[in-house]
Amino acid sequence: WASSLRYHQGTYYVSTFAKTTGKTHVYSTKNIEKGPWKAVSFQPSLHDHSLFFDDDGRVYMVYGSGKIQLAELTADVAGLKPGTKPQVIIENASAPAGATPGLPAEGSQLFKIKGKYYLFNIAWPRGGMRTVIVHRADKITGPYEGRVALQDLGVAQGGLIDTPGGEWFAYLFRDFGAVGRIPYLVPVQWASGWPVVGSPAGKVPATLALPANKSLRPGLVASDEFARRAGEPALPLVWQWNHNPAPALWSVAERPGYLRLKTGRVDSSFLLARNTLTQRTIGPACAGTVALDVAHLHPGDFAGLAVLQKRYGLVGVQASQGAKAIVIVSAESEKPVELQRIPLTQNQVYFKIECDFQDRRDVATFFY
Template sequence: MKKYILLLAGLALWAPAAWAQTPAAHNPVVYADVPDMSMIRVGKTYYMSSTTMHMSPGVPIMKSTDLVNWKLVSYAYDTLTTMDAMTLARGQSTYGRGSWASSLRYHQGTYYVSTFAQTTGKTHVYSTKNIEKGPWKAVSFRPSLHDHSLFFDDDGRVYMVYGAGKIQLAELTADVAGLKPGTTPQVIIENASAPAGPTPGLPAEGSQLFKIKGKYYLFNITWPRGGMRTVVVHRADKIIGPYEGRVALQDLGVAQGGLIDTPGGEWFAYLFRDFGAVGRIPYLVPVQWESGWPVLGSPAGKVPETLALPANQPLIPGLVASDEFTRRAGEPALPLVWQWNHNPDNALWSVTKRPGYLRLTTGRVDTSFLLARNTLTQRTIGPVCAGVTAVDVSHLKAGDFAGLGVLQKRYGLVGVQASAGAKAIVMVSAESEKPVELQRLPLTQDKVYFKIECDFKDRRDVASFFYSLDGSTWQPVGGPLKMAYTLPHFMGYRFSLFTYATQAAGGYADFDYFRMEDHLSK
């Protein structure tokens, strides 16, 4: 059977029409936190941007040749801004904010990624000739245009469509550097939520605008009070309207996204679903055209479990990956799978000071894990996964805490705390949103191993914590963490390597490796 599926996948690359014969892919196409997708096709290659908010680098760019299997290839920026909230300075943070839903476009040989940020109060536009290698040019302007869609029209004019409930249209300068002087944004849809009902709990937002066969199609998400997340589509003959709208999909809460076509002429809607602690996960929904309207679902109105597309491959190493922290000449210091929690202090981490190790050095005293600088993260994945690390703690100072965590507002940690003349293995749970020490064990050696297993199957959303003194025999520590997706952080759980000081700066921990697994121990 496996050979048969692989054969189908290979045939699909040569004859996209064959995709319609035997479903091979399954939803979700990515079982990980990849929300607010924006997608383009350039020739036979697809590119997708997503939201990672307060993480640095930001606005990840992913690549696929089949719409199902994606790998990270770039980020639009290294740092969004250096203000206190992004550097975790003076007690400030920007959890749940940073940069939000991006818009990815390709126009006359240039790739554009635009986003907006409550943190800065600005709209940010990044552009490049080479989306995989850069460099990226950055411009920004006020105001911050909420959930906008960047749009290049056939007549050479450039726009952003944006807003919540009331959808507006703003014209930009030809170089996409700001609002066009002498123009005023205008309302093009007074109440975009209306097709889904009169009382939206979430006004229509997440605009994505497309022009297909001379008509304008605007995709939005809304959430009728007492209902579920819903896709609404409006259509017009002119960009300024008038627009007529209808509900395009109301199933499983799968919503927010847009349209993409294949080289063979098939159409899909890319959307995402809120799925508990793992985050917001991408789905693909087949699209048929009827009387000039996109009809989503197979059958109409339903999100299919399987898709007539090539089979899903593991997310390792495309979106997450193990790292031995060994680097050859010319390799980047950190692979793209890694992102820092807020902006890092680059003077305080290294993969060269001790070859084969990631060194995290403390540069200040911090009061909590959530305010600690230089926490290195990558996504958790479903349905189950595990993160494993080994850490040398011989150079921790009294008051230092170093180890492995799962990051969200209700986080969990397992690591080593140093005190005067002693060290201890400690497990901390913030399930109550306040850190509670669940277990402390004396440690008399300098190297220790930690593992966290995450079970997202059927939204179980439980993390379990382990330690080992030899790297092979594992013992549970503390207790299970009931993970929860909280809006203040607005992000799926992430594995995190951390070291922070509570008494004096200058100590450090050396992480030997981080290994990602897509299974749990038996």
């Protein structure tokens, strides 16, 4: 779900919400790199909220879909402030985008700039595209006036950042098929107290004249090798689990140079499996290759390489009583269909997937 990241008086806050728990969750730390993190949660679940620290010391969350509401929190961000109730500050935040909203305005991000409050939302008019809507007010409670800030290429949802040099940008995203949501920086100018998004206004530029990256993490791509030197993390941040981590089901130390995965439970679907390690695919094209040692697979085990989404595809080795086979599966129809099965008589096998996202081709090619 949409989350909010804030830094206030030496503390980092990450907040989000969950429909499954019915709660709003807030995590805080003094050290965003090493922790420790403090976790608190409270009811209700505030949809797509923006955590906001005002300069008078009061703390709020702005949230909602279509109807945008304001809730005041305790100073320690541990829950709703006793004696207060959320109030509606914008009855229909979708209105600037037209009279036929498909996706009501949500994804709130609130900023205070030169004494004015600016609220960014995303809406999706029926038959149109994702749209950035901005409202502004002199008081946090309103009244707010709004306008469409950007309606180009479906780039939307996010807010504002400024640089020490005085430049302003909107940070937004664009849904781009199977490669996922692409982050965008879009230049912003100011005119008559309003942010003017785009260069030229209303248009998302394909490129930006940005300085070379000199950050501590210059690469989005890291080595896929599993050999580790002393002090190195077992799994760098480019790796993600497709579930809450299950530490007992994996190791890079049991067999140095290898990732060892173990079966923790029997699942009916690849999407439910609890030992699936992932990396984000990268556009416009990318490829991944893996060597598997399947000597210790037990009957019923399945190990392989996949492109992971609802309509996934995979190539792997399935073990049955006394035999193993290479199996290729497509869930293009949202149900897994076995396309090919080849007997396997050796213990080492190589798999490769090539992904082509150019011009939204969204094609994955599998090799064994």
